[in-house]
Amino acid sequence: MYNTPIRSVLQDTYQVWELESTPHASANCKFKRTLDIVGSLVGLLILAIVFVPIAIAIKIDNPGPIFFTQERYGLQGTPFRMRKFRSMVSNAEKLKSLVNNEANGLIFKNKNDFRITRVGRWLRSTSLDELPQFWNVLVGEMSLVGTRPPTHDEVIKYTNRHWQRLNVKPGITGEWQVNGRSQVKDFERIVDLDLRYQKNWHPLYDLMLIAKTFYVIVGRIGAC
16 A cells, blocks of 8 residues: 555545656655665664663653654655654544644644643654654655655645645655744645745755754754
């Protein structure tokens, strides 16, 4: 299932807009893929170093699984499993209806979401919760730089404009993360940033965004 484009998976249930027939040039760039492999290996090394203390902190703060696993959609709508360190209470999905959505459009955000644990809020502010995604980068499901990978609830409501953002691989970081991060609460603004990335991209553009990402993380700019 996880190698089948969403338009094939959902065509019997939902009306899904057609994607462009060819992916963005960045999806087949050897330099970008090499950068992804090198960067993901470094990221996985960091993950190995901090895994035990983070896992213990998550368990002590709130009993439950260490990882939060969710189906996301990548290049041209291909579904894959993405993991993050769990930053919410273990029954967060069941409590979602009790949280007010402060965002506009097809995303869900609430700065004061009561489901976020104390350790989880720290993990999010430092972006350490994202470390497990380096595995997705290593196996080619994600890239270091790209668009935010959407959920099933989002993609079934996409229009042609929204589908365009999936002409690149989803990334751990990208235009959205370095230009407001969680402070950007308008989905159409996020789409604008994703399309700007596609327009401005060249092999060295990813390096610039990665450098900006370090600045944002260290300064905890825009973190929720």
